[in-house]
Amino acid sequence: MQPFFDFLGSYWWLVFPIGGMMAGAGNAWERRSRLRHRRRLEVIKAKGELKAAHSQVPAAGAVAAGQTADEDIVRAQSQKERMARVLAAHDAVIKKWLEYELDVAKVIAYPAMSDGRQPLTAAFLRAKKVADNLRPESDTAKLTPELFAEYRDAVTDCEVAFDVAERDARRLKDASFTPVERKRLDTAQQLLAVAIDQAATPAERQLAYKRVRQELDGLISLSDDAIDALEKRVAHEIASPQRESSHPPASPPPPTT
Known part of the structure; x- marks a missing residue:
């Protein structure tokens, strides 16, 4: 142990630069942690707002024995309206995304939105793929409540992912x-x-x-x-x-x- 203490006695001044480097690394790690935490909060908040805006799927179960033909028609219309709303939301987010894909002026102004290497943009593209794969052919498609709920949630996830990616891209602009x-x-x-x-x-x-x-x-x-x-x-x-x-x-x- 004596050689070690002799080394410390001769090079005690190294404590200051090494300490500064360690403090800088700690501060950088803390900043990255705060950024990840803020993004998680943005995702949670946006997802909650969108889910609250969307209609709820009715509970699965057999039709009551005394249900009339008029009630069947009303129920079918209600299902069609819910499907139409989700399809419209899906179309809307695709339209907003295509504006960044096809408008070169927007590509130049917000390059992160067309860069699949950006984590948030990549997350949106994954969410979009899931929603696209679950999308029915029309608002008259017959889906079980479970399948409809899966598609609706996928569209919600796609909307949230786009919103977060867009905000981040507008914040970054050309900073990278x-x-x-x-x-x-x-x-x-x-x-x-x-x-x-x-x-x-x-x-x-x-x-x-x-x-x-x-x-x-x-x-x-x-x-x-x-x-x-x-x-x-x-x-x-x-x-x-x-x-x-x-x-x-x-x-x-x-x-x-």
Whole structure:
């Protein structure tokens, strides 16, 4: 033990930098723990709000022996209405997600929403897959109360996951990029405005579109659907004034006799 104490006596000053490093690591771990806890609370809160808004599934069981035909019709209509509401909620969350997938301006502004490597975005994509797999063909589909409840809960989970991922993406914005990369994103956003601007010439729009793709290369991976949507929009802006000027002049009316 004596050599150990001799070492401590000679290098006692190491206590200060090592202590600082340990304190920094402890603070970082505490910050990550608080962030995870806050996200869990957001999920729990959002899920509770959505479940409270959704209608409850009626208890399973046999139809009462004295139930009339009118009651059967009312019950069927009520089931159809509940199914229609859940399907509408499912469609709504898909529509909001597609806005981030297809709108390149939103992809640039909130890149985390189209990045499957982001934990919250990945969680939404998993929840969406579950809800999509459970989705019935129409609001008239015959589901048992258990299957309906499973689908309804899957849609609720999908809504919650999207809401949490969206809030996180809007908070992060481009914070995960370096200053140089953020400058490229800003440039791409400005060029995108030119590419879809009717006031710009066709050559300016085509050049701006190509430069948008170049600036985003290696930073953001655009989906094929997003590229198709952007190309169609740029082509439409270019074709529109051309179509207006390409109509041949009307032939003069034949002389009257």
